[in-house]
Amino acid sequence: MKLTNLVLLILVSITVKLFAVPAAPFLITFAQPDGSTFRAHLKGDEYFSWIETDNKMIIVKSKKSGFYEFALIKRDEKNRLILFPSGVTVIEHGNSSLKTPYNIPKISRDQLGQIWQNKIDERRNIEMVPAN
Numbered sequence: 001m002k003l004t005n006l007v008l009l010i011l012v013s014i015t016v017k018l019f020a021v022p023a024a025p026f027l028i029t030f031a032q033p034d035g036s037t038f039r040a041h042l043k044g045d046e047y048f049s050w051i052e053t054d055n056k057m058i059i060v061k062s063k064k065s066g067f068y069e070f071a072l073i074k075r076d077e078k079n080r081l082i083l084f085p086s087g088v089t090v091i092e093h094g095n096s097s098l099k100t101p102y103n104i105p106k107i108s109r110d111q112l113g114q115i116w117q118n119k120i121d122e123r124r125n126i127e128m129v130p131a132n
Contacts, residue, residue: 026041027039027040027041028040028041028042030051030068030090032067032068032089033065033066034067036091038068038090038091040052040054040059040090041053044116045116047116047119048112048115048116048119048120050071050083050112053090056106057070057071057106058070058071058083058112059090060083060084060085062085062087065085065089067089068089068090069086069087069088069089070086070090070104071083071084071085071086072084072104072105072107073107073111080115080118081111081114081115081118083107083115086104088104
């Protein structure tokens with residue numbers, strides 16, 4: 001009986017850990033296409049992740065240029081919040097935090113939470129198509 005309870009407890013604890021996998025909790029070095037690098041934190045989980053500087057600016061990779069750029073927030077065609085590149089490339093200035101000379105608004109935790117919830121909802125609403 002004790003062995004069964006122990007096995008059950010181990011299986012439950014493993015299963016709970018599999019529900020969400022957090023991103024790396026340490027600074028990561030990112031490389032730009034021109035060879036320059038910067039360090040930032042990877043945040044989020046398997047549903048939604050983003051890159052964040054020490055001063056809480058959000059960074060995304062531009063599909064168009066291939067560079068990491070500071071992020072802005074907008075609404076997509078379904079009126080959901082999304083992150084998109086601002087056109088302002090991330091550059092590390094000496095030993096200081098990553099900064100931008102532009103007045104890019106910070107993205108709030110509430111906005112990131114809305115994006116995260118939308119990503120979870122999208123996964124739940126995937127249509128299952130039978131295999132032929």
